[in-house]
Amino acid sequence: MVAMVNIPETVTAGTVVEVKILISHPMETGFRTGPDGTLVPRNIIPEFRCLYGGEEVFRAEIFPAVAANPFLSFFLRAEQTAEVELLWTDEAGQEHSEARLLTVQ
């Protein structure tokens, strides 16, 4: 399991919608030693983006101080029925995306 996304499904035009996402990720800082005493390589999610109808509406830079399993929430104004895409890649090269259709009435 990668993430839990929370976005309303149907809203009226102009509504300010809260997007919430909880990402399952260790957010390894690169400063921690493993059981064998060697440093665990850094592996965080340095950047997170949100596209709405293909257009970027939100971007966050994330730093090693952010704890494991990060939670992000932000707002967007619902203007048309379109896909909300959430995209992130970690430093181990794992790419992820989640998409939800936001229906505007």
Add this chain to the structure above:
Amino acid sequence: MIRCVTVLAIGLGTPAAAAGDRQSGYEIMGPELRAMQDDEAANPGMLWVTEGAALWVAPEGAANRSCASCHGDAAQSMAGVAARYPAWNEAGQGPIDLTGRIGLCRTRHQGAAALARDSRALVALAAFVTRQSDGLPIAPDPDPRLAATREKGKALFETRMGQLNLACADCHDDAAGGQLAAATIPQGHPTGYPQYRLQWEGMGGLHRRFENCMSGVRAEPFGAGSPEYIALEAFLMSRAAGLPVEAPAVRP
């Protein structure tokens, strides 16, 4: 009194006289952490619950059966189960905790390889099963064969241990509400396990919490799944009877 000296040496604050009213560790957390626990969308423990829900329906082992093949809808079959554990295990003729019980179903009923107690999958299954008791009052199993286990747990709870020579009760009965370094000492009720602990950056079971407290007093931990921990768990669940299960709980 030697005990007072020890207590001062590790910096316990003035204990609040908290006798009588029982209080979950939730009550003494700051508003941010309580909000994190209360909001399903923000509670990181829900990641494990969701994983557990997927494992519940996944066929496993030689029997190629899922938990659901035998137990059906967990919302029905598992409601209140976690609130009643540890229970009596007929096959083993002894007490068993929920994690142990799930482990047995996996090996005996699914014919699958045993999972480590602290493995992500077993913690996720336990979190999912416990979720089905969210908000229900802790209701210890009335089986009289469990009485001896609870007695043993009570005795352990009151036994001083480790280089600091402190009993669980010294902190969780006598000093509850006081400060230990940055932490407020809770009454030590097992209302929310497995729990998401920020310090662990992950989810862990009650026995992991016991390990933390035992290493805190520099005692040799009994080990997850040990008869001692199951006894402590059985006693603590009876001591917390009636308090609501928090699934999943969040703690600092």
